[in-house]
Amino acid sequence: MSFIELPHSSVQLNDVTVPGWAVGGSENLVRTNLAYEGERITVSGRMPVEMGGAMVLPAFIDMHTHLDKGHIWHRAPNSQGSFADALETVARDRIVNWSASDVRARMEFSLRCAYAYGTRAIRTHIDSIPPQDEITWPVFAEVREDWCQKIDLQGSCLVGIDSIDFDGPFQRTATLVAKYDGLLGLVAYPVADLRGRLRKFFSIADDHGLAVDFHADETLDRNTECLRAIAEVSLESGFDHSITVGHCCSLTTQDISRALDTLDIVAQAGIHVVSLPMCNLYLQDRRSGQTPRMRGITLIHEMQSRGINVSFASDNTRDPFFAYGDLDMMEVMREATRLGHLDHSDVDWSHAFLTNPAQACGFSIPSLSSGFPADFIIFKARNWNELLSRPQSDRVVIRAGKQITRALPDYCELDYLMENA
């Protein structure tokens, strides 16, 4: 239930609290008025509503998700909670169950959740080992078209560097990705000839004019340094499209001087980093009967201080890589703040959930200034402390100038797909 019902048009919200940067000001929170009419934010509105300092944030951007994997938990649970089990369980489920209609139903379910929570743009990875690529990409294109008024969608192919032939079937996958206006994605592992394979990957991306998005170093093994290899190879090759790398957990177990040296190269290469803390918490340092000590969240402060564009995102939802989650960026913000000590910091980390992912992905800029789309979220909280202390289940989401219905889809809607559980 929303904490307030707002008028339908030409509204002036008196006394709201917003990040200064969202109205062209300082990095601190500021109290102001916010008006909107039609689909846009305006200078003033006819219907005043006293808001008592309620916080407003631009609608969220979730730049790393897996819509095609989401909500398979009931039929494909991770038996041990490990990364290896996750890979194996998903592969088995994909081969047996991922028809176009199955993928489509679960994607739609996830998007309805994300929309209800106030997300307006999503990048999703798409498992693309043939023949799955030819099943999922057309479905993704249809879903993207169906949802284009509500959520701006980007797709990135997902294949393991160890399981593809760059001179064979991957060429066809890349052509398919280009046809569907996607990104070229890769899971980098410390394979033999890592750099040679990365060179080929960058070359194929360049041939098709595609931006790239990596999963890298989702492990606490300090010897795994795929991020470093990606940064060095991208610099060597002069690759000039956008590069994003997700996870980067192994930096946290490396000697700090080595890790910081890698970050200097990452900064030089202009790589965008996205941290996926909820998924990391689930998979990293899990050992049966033992309490986890190392939590996997990457070196976000050290990255930020070097000018690396750092974001946070959801990653998986109710699948073997992360058993929980619901594509709620407010949950990501709350968890990331606590896990990564984003508080007690001179940095305004709200950028990492809004402007930074927009910049990394090329989504439109989040803003609450006059003339921008009236796409924002209103919370019954007047400051960061009040915002981050509750789940904000009663938030108000305004999209294209209208308060949306925030009902979440019922899990039972997917029961018919879980039969072989």
Ligand SMILES: [Zn+2]
């Ligand atoms: Zn991922």
